[in-house]
Amino acid sequence: xxxxxxxxxxxxxxxxxxxxxxxxxxxxxxxxxxxxxxxxxxxxxxxxxxxxxxxxxxxxxxxxxxxxxxxxxxxxxxxxxxxxxxxxxxxxxxx
Amino acid sequence: xxxxxxxxxxxxxxxxxxxxxxxxxxxxxxxxxxxxxxxxxxxxxxxxxxxxxxxxxxxxxxxxxxxxxxxxxxxxxxxxxxxxxxxxxxxxxxxxxxxx
Numbered sequence: 576x577x578x579x580x581x582x583x584x585x586x587x588x589x590x591x592x593x594x595x596x597x598x599x600x601x602x603x604x605x606x607x608x609x610x611x612x613x614x615x616x617x618x619x620x621x622x623x624x625x626x627x628x629x630x631x632x633x634x635x636x637x638x639x640x641x642x643x644x645x646x647x648x649x650x651x652x653x654x655x656x657x658x659x660x661x662x663x664x665x666x667x668x669x670x
Numbered sequence: 671x672x673x674x675x676x677x678x679x680x681x682x683x684x685x686x687x688x689x690x691x692x693x694x695x696x697x698x699x700x701x702x703x704x705x706x707x708x709x710x711x712x713x714x715x716x717x718x719x720x721x722x723x724x725x726x727x728x729x730x731x732x733x734x735x736x737x738x739x740x741x742x743x744x745x746x747x748x749x750x751x752x753x754x755x756x757x758x759x760x761x762x763x764x765x766x767x768x769x770x
Contacts, residue, residue: 582702583757585673587726587750591716591736594750599671599726601702601757615702617671617726626758636731648716648739648749650671650732 578605578660578667581628581653585617593644600624600653602632609660609667618651629657629668671726673752674699676719680712688742695719695748697727704763713746714739724763726750 585599598620606612621641624630630653632638638652639645660667674697682694692714699709704724713727716736725748727733733747734740754764 583755583759583762585726585755586753588753589717590750591747599750601755603702617673626756636735639732639735646735648728648732648735648747650728650730 576631576633576654578609578657579603579618579630579632579653580605580611581624581626581630582615583626591648593647594619594642594649597642597647597649598623602630602651602653604632605629605667607662608665616651618653619649620653622653622655624653624656629660631655631657671728671749672699673702673724673726673755674711675706676721676723676725676748677710678721686743689744692738692742692744697725697746697748700724702757702762711746713748714744715748717748717751719748719751722768724752724765726752 579602582601603615632653634651639649641652678696680694699707716738719725727748729746
């Protein structure tokens with residue numbers, strides 16, 4: 576799992592069966608200092624996250640397991656909110 | 671998942687028989703600000719995407735988790751057609767604005 580910041584929301588009406596009602600959000604993965612690391616990607620949201628939130632997400636096939644129906648082509652999913660992360664005494668919190 | 675634009679289709683007569691009847695599309699990856707990148711993928715189309723559409727695609731073993739691609743040698747699948755997105759409340763892409 577990785578830390579990320581939610582950047583925004585994606586709207587898609589036409590989706591494969593099983594993804595109805597699943598929210599899609601752009602997220603920016605973060606490094607241990609809370610700085611952007613790598614490219615932004617789109618993830619399914621298993622929690623009611625929104626832009627600005629600090630979250631953790633899982634990538635790969637496991638992402639599909641976080642969705643209401645697990646047999647869906649999902650390779651990244653937001654698993655939960657991060658209230659605060661502490662790395663070597665430095666706090667990475669919500670904005 | 672990543673977002674990309676459908677630029678074309680792939681015709682391949684000689685292929686694994688499990689790929690028969692699947693539509694393969696060439697997708698150019700866009701970043702979150704809708705700038706095209708130099709990254710391209712060939713993906714199986716599971717949502718009847720059209721030429722020029724911005725689509726969402728999943729890669730890796732997740733791509734096999736559709737009725738269309740289950741058990742087939744496929745590592746990228748188009749699983750949604752994007753209507754719009756916003757960043758921090760600011761609209762970046764709106765499909766209807768792009769025109770036909």
